Amino acid sequence: MSHILVVDDEPALLRALRISLQARHYSVLTAGTGQEALDSVGQAPPEALVLDLGLPDLDGVDVIRGVRSTLDVPIIVLSGRADTGEKIRALDAGADDYVTKPFVMDELLARLRAILRRPVTTVPGPPPRIGPYEIDLAAATVTGPDGTVRLTPTEWKILALLMANPGRLVPGRQILAEVWGPEGAGHGNYLRVYLAAMRRKLEADPGRPRHLVTEPGIGYRYQP
Structure with missing residues (x-):
């Protein structure tokens, strides 16, 4: 069972994603802000991250950079921002894939399965x-x-x-x-x-x- 963290500030979308992923036997945690996402990653590193860019407290690109500083975890951006510049910015920051809202759930799940096929490695930090x-x-x-x-x-x-x-x-x-x-x-x-x-x-x-x-x-x- 893969552990997935879904980050979005839309409660209805979070609920829909959680239900769909759990129905396919994924373990799911959700977060509504960038800080909640970073805290969750620090406490229980996920095997994949599905992330909205338009968060109420942090830019999603900054969340990507924060995650990338400690983990090589697969990241799928799920965003209403369709601008090419936004996509490039997210991918350059370390995202593995970019899905634009509105989206087809089966396509998102196929992309998730694809990125989960590659191994996840942890970047060791200095000892406390x-x-x-x-x-x-x-x-x-x-x-x-x-x-x-x-x-x-x-x-x-x-x-x-x-x-x-x-x-x-x-x-x-x-x-x-x-x-x-x-x-x-x-x-x-x-x-x-x-x-x-x-x-x-x-x-x-x-x-x-x-x-x-x-x-x-x-x-x-x-x-x-």
Whole structure:
């Protein structure tokens, strides 16, 4: 089952595309803005992207460039812009195909099947860091100027959750639920203790953290 992200600001069209794709056994996520699309790509990379250019917050071409900076995922532009210059701009930015609205669903599906035949590769980025410390989540290692820093299994769970959402707020209740399960919901003090310990190990100034940031009363964020 291929995972497809469909991005368009027309709810009726999103619904029609989702129904048609799911009926053909695709897994479908939808987004109504460019930022939602980029966030979705960062959290769950799709195997193909169907993208409108006329989004309310970002130009679709900028979304293409943002996706292309991290993924070699196939992209089909689905747009009401029939101007040749717009098509060239989108294709030059990294789109693989361009379908003009109104369109025939069977043709769009045929084009989707065609681009899914080629392999998708990920462009590796630099490893995440907290100050001078390099974090390898896959190997569960932290390496700094003086060698390896040891984190406990619970600290690793918290760090991995925060780093999966760089720059974004992760509610404290979500961390408690994912790390400790239902029984952790009423124990925010657990989280404060572990974050304090992690800051002592990783922050240059634990009292004024730059990377493992608290949003009082709401949650925490990893700030790259």
